[in-house]
Amino acid sequence: MRFVSTRESSLAVSLSEALTAGLAPDGGLYLPQQWPTALPDLPASAPLPELAAALLAPFFDEDPLAGQLASICTEALALPAPVVPTRDPGLYLLELFHGPTAAFKDFAARFLAACFARLRRPDDAELTILVATSGDTGGAVAAAFHRRPGFRVVVLYPDGKVSPRQAHQLGAFGDNVHTYRVAGTFDDCQAMVKAAFADEALRAAMPLSSANSISLGRLLPQMSYYAAASLRWQIVHGRPANFVIPTGNLGNALACVLARRLGLPIGDVVLATNANRVLPDLLHTGEYRPKPSIATLANAMDVGVPSNLERLRALYPDIADLRAQVSADSVSDDELRAVMQTSEARYGHVVCPHTAAAIRVVERRRDAGCERPWIAVATAHPAKFDSVVEPCVGHPVPVPPALAEILQRPSQAQPMASTADALKAALHALR
């Protein structure tokens, strides 16, 4: 399969080229040039790596990585992704937080790292992966590349704007992972990374790549857990699965839309946002107005300019078509708190603030008379956000073993001013 930019569609590249480049040369995002016309035969009850290899085979067709797809999936995607019932028969949770850093970003970061490791040639210079993170991506990417020969990770996070445990995790890797706490916002961190990529002299001195949520290498593997969940749902319930997905940069939800486009039995896809309501406003008014991000309790979704929207709009340029694909609802901090306070008694699950946004959106639909069951996507483990969750639930939240192991390590992040020059100086100092 070949891939083209959302902007200039004349230049088609291979999957490997699209993975390596991250962004297309014209600044657009890569999408398949042609969509597979039929769904491959999928082993619905096989483990996720096997199902993912079958699902992604058409996208790897004719690429140098094609022969290694099965081993990439085995290495990266052997993580549990169960759909679990709750005490309410109308609400299920798709738990995506059983990986090493306790958030769904592990699936995609590990997949991207497995691809990059196989694309590397022995005499290649060390590759620096630059990541700006609103909290979870940086940890997942650091874990996926930690101690991988030939790679170095540089993580930038907004100081004071991630949860204390996220901050600890981000600084706890060491070795080939370098973590900086930036005196600024997530948008500042993203702008610094962009400026580094635009700096030809820097890139000539130091090969750079990125692992942010616009990478095809993150989008593709995320389709696999929606495929697994929806196929099994169809077998048990005899109808398509409806998902509500906590949304920031729109990477996770877009993967669900793409899985449905491939023919998987997925019904409604609803985006749950926090007070950063650019997407609900777009669907409501038809106008796209990016805004500076607002800090909320669901900090991994504090995004004012959702980067994957460009892909969704390229696929569905007409607003009526877009509305037929997705709907979106914004949830306030007060509502997030209320869900976190009540979810244990009502559903039998303690949830993170992002998952709480999805649950609140389900509750609204049910209050409005909807009787269909919904799957809310649980994007992170509540223990990762203990400082927000524990005051709501009134007791400590047990920490999963992989997260506990990371939290035991010492943690260290260097301070950094929020300027392109500060990042450049730090990168030169690493050489």
Ligand SMILES: *Cc1c(COP(=O)(O)O)cnc(C)c1O
């Ligand atoms: C990143 C993240 C989100 C938002 O996902 P997008 O793909 O950016 O829309 C939601 N919840 C958690 C816990 C996250 O880490």
